[in-house]
Amino acid sequence: MRLFMDTANIDEIRRGAAMGVISGVTTNPSLVAKEGIQYKDRVLEICEVVDGPISAEGIAQTADELVEEGKRIAAWHENVIVKVVMTEPGLEAISRLSAEGIGTNCTLIFSANQALLAARAGATFVSPFVGRLDDGGQDGMEMVREAVQILESFHLPTQVLAASLRHTRHVTDAALAGAHVATIPSTVLFQMLKHPLTDSGIERFLADAKGYTAV
């Protein structure tokens, strides 16, 4: 499973990228709004830091407008993936953008059927929102498992990008469910590398190492 960062904060992205574990970034209008910067400017900065798919979301409503906006967004940089919400015009836009070779990420996916539709329309990625389904008392990870099984059974090339992940167990479960990608908030990414036994083990090694001089 590849790991993307789910943030528009450039300092967090630089820190994550420096560890060599990040293959892409997802953004959305809410994440960029928190940064107080123009969407295009931030996406271009991210493209300088991470050499992989960078999702940027449009806000148009009709299929024609979504296609026009999607082409503009895709022209920002060769690594930009156009995020399109799961609606009827969204599916038409994905199908038309995909026919022109433009990468798309169908977002706000809340069922395996929506994932199948987006895959059939030609989406590069589908983004099932695990945490938001969990919030409503449903099993978000089951949707990821079903989507992966369906797309793989029918040899559809669309990648399942587990999104709306809220804690470290979500990341493990997404990998076990076979998600091709997990997009992870920075707090969760940095928590993944921590374990109290690692910390106490380091303290003990350092304390014991005081008894000799390393060559």
Ligand code: E4P
């Ligand atoms: C990523 O593509 C999504 O926009 C993001 O994971 C949504 O996460 P949230 O449900 O925590 O807002």
